[in-house]
Amino acid sequence: MIEWGDANDVLPAGRVHLRVRHGEVPREPPDDLIAFCIPVGESNDVVNWSLTDDSIAFGDHGVVGRFAEWRSSWEQAWVIGATDMLAIFASTAGGEPDRLSVRQRCLISRLCCTEHAAHGRSFSPIDLADLDDALQTLRNVIHERGGAGFGAVDATPGSRRVGLLRSWVGTPDGTVLSSANGVTVRVDLEGLGLRFDDGRPTLGGITSVELIEASTVVETAAASAVLDAREARSIGWLIPESVNWRVRSLPEAVVWAHTFAAVSDARRLAASLDREAVLHVDLLRSPSIEPGESRPD
Numbered sequence: 001m002i003e004w005g006d007a008n009d010v011l012p013a014g015r016v017h018l019r020v021r022h023g024e025v026p027r028e029p030p031d032d033l034i035a036f037c038i039p040v041g042e043s044n045d046v047v048n049w050s051l052t053d054d055s056i057a058f059g060d061h062g063v064v065g066r067f068a069e070w071r072s073s074w075e076q077a078w079v080i081g082a083t084d085m086l087a088i089f090a091s092t093a094g095g096e097p098d099r100l101s102v103r104q105r106c107l108i109s110r111l112c113c114t115e116h117a118a119h120g121r122s123f124s125p126i127d128l129a130d131l132d133d134a135l136q137t138l139r140n141v142i143h144e145r146g147g148a149g150f151g152a153v154d155a156t157p158g159s160r161r162v163g164l165l166r167s168w169v170g171t172p173d174g175t176v177l178s179s180a181n182g183v184t185v186r187v188d189l190e191g192l193g194l195r196f197d198d199g200r201p202t203l204g205g206i207t208s209v210e211l212i213e214a215s216t217v218v219e220t221a222a223a224s225a226v227l228d229a230r231e232a233r234s235i236g237w238l239i240p241e242s243v244n245w246r247v248r249s250l251p252e253a254v255v256w257a258h259t260f261a262a263v264s265d266a267r268r269l270a271a272s273l274d275r276e277a278v279l280h281v282d283l284l285r286s287p288s289i290e291p292g293e294s295r296p297d
Contacts, residue, residue: 010179012237013084014282016112018123018262020269021278023074025049030070036063048075076269078262083281084177086112088169089256093138104134111263111279122276128267135260139253147252150191155208156244165239167255168192178234183227185234192247194218194225194235209235211243 025046029037040048051067071077080086090112093105100108107130110121123131149169154161168177174188182197193204201223208219216232218225227235239245266277 009234010176010184012178013082015082016080016086016282017077017280018080018111018266019075019077019278019280020266020273020275021075022269022273022275025074026070030066033063033067033070036067076266077280078266079258080111080262080279081256081259082166084175085167085169085255086259088171088175089259092142093134096138096141099137099141100134103130104137107131108134108138121279123266123270123278124276125267125271125274128263128270128277132263132267135263139256139260142253142256143251145252148189149250149252149255150187150247151250151254152239152242152245152247154242154244155210155246156242159242161242164254165242165245167250169252169255178237180234180237181230183231183234185238191249200225206247208246209239209244211236 025048027046028034029049036052037049038052039046040050049071051064081089090109093100093108093112097105107123107127110123111131113121147169149167151164151167153163154165168175168187170188170191172189174186174193177185177187177192179185184195184197186193186195188204190205192206193202194206195202203218203220203223203225205220205222206218207221208217210217210219211232214229216227216229216236218227218235270277
């Protein structure tokens with residue numbers, strides 16, 4: 001069952017997408033998606049389609065995938081990153097005035113801006129070319145400093161998921177990823193950790209999370225904790241499509257690999273069509289999906 005978080009909860013950060021339109025928007029969705037789609041636009045002027053809020057709750061497991069495939073027939077989309085991680089990415093760029101020009105730093109800041117005003121922000125083909133060049137420079141900076149990041153991989157028996165489910169970069173002050181019912185998930189230089197409001201010792205450097213019946217077992221290299229369903233909500237929200245995942249240390253550059261690739265891909269498509277790329281910011285964030293259920297990208 002999907003419930004929305006309490007007003008005091010901190011839900012996982014939403015994602016930022018970069019989109020390039022390459023075809024006409026259909027006036028009607030396919031028959032198998034009609035119940036789950038809503039038009040974007042006024043009157044008969046449909047400019048886009050989106051999924052309804054309850055699509056995941058009441059649709060079958062293939063709804064999101066079918067919608068994504070259908071949407072790709074007129075618009076290509078790339079996930080740039082989560083809003084909290086992009087804020088860290090932007091700060092990295094801002095700290096390199098000798099390697100990046102003012103225009104390059106401004107373009108990266110525009111890409112990573114997570115405020116409401118960024119939604120619908122456009123990048124011309126020239127902007128994308130300059131942005132891509134800037135990111136190549138920033139990639140070299142990140143490689144040179146050799147920082148570390150963290151990634152989660154699926155360990156669910158029988159699962160065919162490959163690659164990283166999520167990835168994060170820690171900072172000295174740490175970043176809150178989610179919080180509910182007195183349990184806060186943070187990422188800092190040691191990796192993912194849990195902080196408890198009831199005085200229990202903090203768990204730092206999480207190595208695995210596994211849902212076992214009504215309990216969730218969280219392990220580190222030195223300790224473990226068993227959380228009941230209510231306590232586990234905050235960490236379950238991070239990767240709700242998996243009931244068993246492992247955390248691995250990895251080079252910081254790997255965390256941003258999809259960001260670099262997305263901008264390069266968008267640059268090529270936008271240039272070939274002479275069209276702009278548009279930012280879509282998921283400000284609604286994620287619903288409080290129980291572990292094991294899926295959610296849209």
